[in-house]
Amino acid sequence: MIVLKNLTLRRGAKVVLEDVDLTIHAGEKASVVGRNGAGKSSLFALLTGQLLPDAGDASIPPGWRIAEVAQSMPETTDSATDFVLQGDQALMEAQAALAAAEAGGDGDAIAEAHQRIQDAGGFDARPRAQALLLGLGFRGDQLDRPVNSFSGGWRMRLQLARALMCPADLLLLDEPTNHLDLDALVWLESWLKRFEGTLLVISHDREFLDAVTRVTVHLEDGKLTRYGGNYSAFETLRAERLAQQQAAYERQQERIAQLQRFIDRFKAKATKARQAQSRVKALERMEKLAPVLTSSDFSFEFREPASLPNPMLSLKGVACGYPAATPGGAPAVIVHDVNRTVLAGQRIGILGANGQGKSTLVKTIARVLAPIDGQLTEGKGLAIGYFAQQEMDVLRPDENPLQHLIRLAKEVSPQAREQELRDFLGGFRFIGDMAQQSVGSMSGGEKARLVLAMLVWQRPNLLLLDEPTNHLDLTTREALSMALNEFEGTVMLVSHDRALLREVCDEFWLVAKGRVEPFDGDLDDYQRWLLEQARLQREALARGDSPASGAAQESGANRRDERRAQAQARQRLAEQAKPIKKALAAVEADVARLTEEKQALEQALAGGGLSPAELADHGRRLKAVSEALEAAETRWLELADQLEALGAS
Template identity: 65%
Template structure:
C-alpha cells in the first residue's frame, strides 16, 4: 500500500503540507482535489521522487513502477508509435537485455531475454500502442509521423499515450484531459476504468472524476483528508462535515462566552478569585474548533449587453477552411455548405470529433479566417467576446493585469479610468500588488481569470468560447457556468467539459464529415454516437484491406473468364464464318445478327473445364500450405523441447549457449513460416470465394 505519514513540505515560504497523513490501498482509483495553488502538483513530485519531504515519510512498495505524464514538450524525430512504445519500460528493458546478450554471444541470456520480451507483451506491443494513439484522436496516417511534426497539444497527447503504455503499479495523472476533445476523453475514461493498478489523478472535470475515481483525497489548509466515493459523493460528505463543524464551532463559542462572562464578573472578588482563575486556565486549555473560514467562492457576471440583434449571425452557403498559396492548386475546405442562423438568447454547444473543423468554424465566425465562399451576415450592433484555446499564450508575459486592462480599455473599449480598472480586477481576485505582477509569474488559473476579466469588460452580446475551462479549477468553472446561464446574450461553446455543456447549452450543432447540422439528442446520446463511430472506424481499415484483396482476385478471375469465353467462342463458331464474315441476311436484304444456338452440354463442359483449371491452379498453393504446416509442426516440437531443457538447467555452459542460439534461429524461422502460412491461406480463401 501507499502510506503518507506526518508529511510536511515547504515550497519557499509557503507551507504546502503540514503533518499530513493518508493511506491508499493497491488498485484504488483516487482523485486528488483542492484549490489551485494548494500543492497538488508538489505532492505528485514527492510521490515521483523529485522532491524530498521536510518531515515525515512517503512509503511506496519498492517493486512498484511509477508512471506519470511528462510535462516537457518532446523534441525528437522518432515516429509517434516508436515514441509511445518507449514508454513501456519493461519491454524496453527486455530489448536492452536481448541486445546485451547478443553482443556477448550469450545464448542462455538470449533465451531469458526472449522470455522477458514475451512476458512484457512484445508480440502485440506495437498494435497496442497504435490502438492507444487512435483512441486519443490520431489518424492512421499519423501513426509513424515524426513527433516534431505535431503541434504542442498533440505532443502532449503523445506524452499521455507514452505514460499509459507503461505497465505501472502507480499512475500519476496531472490534468490528463486538458488537451483532449470529447471523443478522446470518452476513450480515456474507458481505458482508466480498466486499469488495474493504483491511480491518482488531478482534474477539474467533475464528470471525469465521477467516472474514473472511487476515492477522493482533499488537500486543504496543508492537510490531506480521505473521502470514500467519487467527486459527487465527496461534495456531499464535505458539505455535511462543514455544517457539523460550523455547529460545533458555534456551541464552543457559546461555552467560551459563558466562561469569559464568569471571569469578567468574579475576577475582582477575593471569594471567587480561585474559581475565576481556574476558568481562565480552562478557557486557555480549551481546544478551539476552527470556524468554517472557507475563502469566498469566486463569482462574476457578464454585464448586460448594450443591444441584442436578432438574428446575430446568418450563414448562407459558407465554406470554412484555409486559403491556399497561388501555386498550391486549391483551397483546403474543412466545413462546407453552412446554412444556419444564430439567434438572440441561444445556448449552442458545438460538438464534433477531433479534426472535423470545430475550431475552424469558430475562427471563421470571429473573423480570424475569411470564408472560402458564401456569406456571413452579422446583425447590427453585434459584439463578439472570443475566448480562444491559445488565448493564454498571447498574453504579454512581462506586463501585469492592470497594463492589459489599460490597453484593452484604450484600444477596444469601453474606456475606463485606472481606479475603475483596479476595482474591476479586484472582483476577479487581482488585488494589491497582483495588478502589477508580471503575467508570466501567474498560475494557469490566474491567467485564465485575467482573460475572463478582459472578456467581461468588452460587454459582448455573443460569447464564442473555445475550450475555456482548460486552466480553471472547479470553483472557477462553477462560477463560469453560473455567469453563462445568467448572461442575456447568445453563447456558442466548444468544450470537453461535459458538466459545463450540460449546465449551459440547450441545443447542439454537430460538425462531422465536412458538414454541420443539428444534433438531436443530449450528451449521453453523443457519447453513444462517438462509440459507434469509433467501432466503424476500427472496422474500416479491415474492410478496405479485404476489398483490395477481393478486387485483385476479381480482376484476376475476370481476366481468366474473358480468356475462357474467347476460347469457347472460337471453338463453337459457325463453320465457314470467320471473324470478318458478314452477318446473314433475310429475304428482304436486311441484315440480322447471327445467333449461336444454346448448347447446355457445352456449357456444362465449359464449367467443368473452368473448375478443373482452377483446381490445377490452386494445387501448388495447397501443396505448399501443407509443406509449411508440416514444417511448423516440426519446429514447434523442437522449440518446446529446447524451452523444456532450459527449465531443467541441464548441460554445460557451452551447450546452453548453443541451445540459446538455436532457439533464436527457431523463432525467426517460425515467424517467417507463419507469415507465409497466412499469405497462402488468404490466397486460397480469396480464390475459393471468387469461384463461388
C-alpha cells in the same frame, strides 16, 4: 499499498504537507483535489522519489512499477508508434537482450529473450500502441510521423500514450485532460475504468473524476483528508463536515462569551474571585476551534447586453478555412457549405473531434478569419465576446491586466477612471500588485481569468467560447457555469468539460467530415457514438487494416457513406434508448408517488386517533404500497442497468 505516516514536506519556506497520514490501497482509483498551488503536484513528486519528506515516512511497495506523464516536450525523429512503444520498459529491455544475444550468437540467451518478449506482450505491442494513439485522437496517417513534426499539444498526448503503454502498478496522471478534446477524453475515461492498477489523478474535470475515481483525497492547508467516494460525493461529505465544524465553532463562541461575561462581572468581587479565576483558566485551556474560513468563492456575472438582435447571425453556404499560403494558391477549406442561423438566447455546444474545424468555425464567426466563400450576415447591434483557445491570441504578454482594461475602456467606456478599472479587476482576483504584473509571467488560470474579465467589460450579446476551462480550477469553472446560465445573450461553446456543456447548452452542432450539422441527441448519445466509433477503429486495427492507407485512399463517396453510417448509428442508439428513458421516467414518477403515500400512511398510523377498522385498512394499504414500492424500485434498477449497458455497448 501507499502509506504516508506523520509526514511533513516543505518546498523552500512553504510547508506543503504537515504531519499527514494517508493510506491508498492497491487497485484503488483516487483523485487528489485542492486549490491551485496547494501542493498536489508536489505530492506526486514525493511518490516518485523526486522529493524526500522532511519528516515522517512514505512507503510504496518496492516492486511496484510507477508510470507518469513526462512534462517535457520530446524532441526525436522516432515515429509516434515507436515513441509510445518505448514506454514499456520491460519490453524494451527484453528486445535489447534479444539484440545482444543475436549479436553474440548465444542460442540459449536468444530463446530466453524471446520468452521475455512474449511475457511482456511484445507480439501484439505495436497494435496496442497504435490503439492508444488512435484513442487519443491521432489519425491513421499520423502513426508513423516523426514525433518532432507534431505541435506541443499533440506531443503531450504522445507522452500520455507512452505512460499508458507502461504496464504500471501505480499510474500518476497530473491534469491528463488539459490537451484532450471530448472524443479523446471519453476514450481515456473508458480506458482508465478498465485499468487494473492503482491510479492517482489530478484534474479539474468534475465528470471525469466522477466517472473514473472512487476515492477523493483533499489537500488543504497542508493537510490530507481521505473521502470515500467520487468528487460529487466528496463535495457533499465536505459540506456536511464544514457545517458541523461551523456549528461547533459557533457553540464554542457562545461558551466563551458566557465565561467572559462571568469573569467581567465577578472578578472584582471577593466572594466570587475563586470561581472567576477558575473560569479564566478554563478559558485559557479551552481548545480554540478555528472558524470555517475557506477561501472566498469566486463569482462574477455578465452585464446585461445593450441589445439582443434576432437573429444574431446567419450563415449561408459559408466555407471556413485559411487563406492561400502563396500568392495565386488555393485557400485551405476546413469546413464548407455551412447553413445555420443563430438566434437570440440560444445555448449551442459545438462538438467534434480535434482537427475537424470547431475552432476554425468559431474564429470565422468571431471575425478573426474571413469566410472563404458564402455569406455571413450579422444582426444589427451584434457584439461578440470571444474567448480564444490560446489565451495569448487575445492578450499581450508585455502588458499588465490594468493596461488591457485601460485599452478596452477607451473602446467601450471612455469615461472609466483608473480606480474603477482596478476595482473591476479586483473582482476577478487581480488585487494590489497583480494588476501591474505582466501577462507573460502569469499562470494559465490567471490568464484565463483576465480574458473572462475582458469579456465581461465588453458587454457582449454573443459569447464565443473556445475551450475556456483549460486552465481553470473547479471553483472558477463553477463560477463560469453560473455566469453563463444567467447570461441573457447567446452562447456558442467549444469545450471538453462535459459538466459545463450539460449545465449550459441545450442544443448541439457536430463538426465532422467538413460539415456542420445539428446533432440529434444529448451529450450521452454523443458519448455512446464516440465509444462506438472507437470500438470500430480498434477492430479495424486488430484485423490488420492500415489506417494510413485507408485514410489516403478514402474517396468522397466513402466519406458520404461513413457520414450516413454514423448518422444511422446515432439514430439507432437514440431509438433504443428512447423507450427505456420513457419507462424510467414513468417508474420514477411511480416511486415518488408511492413514497409519498407510504409516508402519509405511516404518519397516520403513528399519530393515533384511528378506529380499529381504519387501523386495519391503513395497515393493509401500507403493506400493499410497500410491496408496490419495492417492485418499482427493483424495476428502476433494471431499467437503469439497461440504459447503462446500452451506453457501454
